[in-house]
Amino acid sequence: MTSDASDVSTLTFEQARDELVQVVAQLEQGAPTLEQSLTLWTRGEALAARCEEWLVGAKRRLEEVRPSEGSAS
Numbered sequence: 001m002t003s004d005a006s007d008v009s010t011l012t013f014e015q016a017r018d019e020l021v022q023v024v025a026q027l028e029q030g031a032p033t034l035e036q037s038l039t040l041w042t043r044g045e046a047l048a049a050r051c052e053e054w055l056v057g058a059k060r061r062l063e064e065v066r067p068s069e070g071s072a073s
Helices: 005-010 013-029 034-063
Strands: none
Touching: 005 034, 013 034
């Protein structure tokens, strides 16, 4: 796992989700130092934001292809 939050933009949803699960597990176990905990937290925040980007984008695409509720069939 890298600590550079900027490279999250290249991750797929699945990659970001899987790494986020690992980060949460590490935080739950307790990092040896406060600095390591903060690094993990920052990485987790970036990964969560990346997952949300993917989900918002998927929702937007679904709404674009779904017929509007007010239109006649």
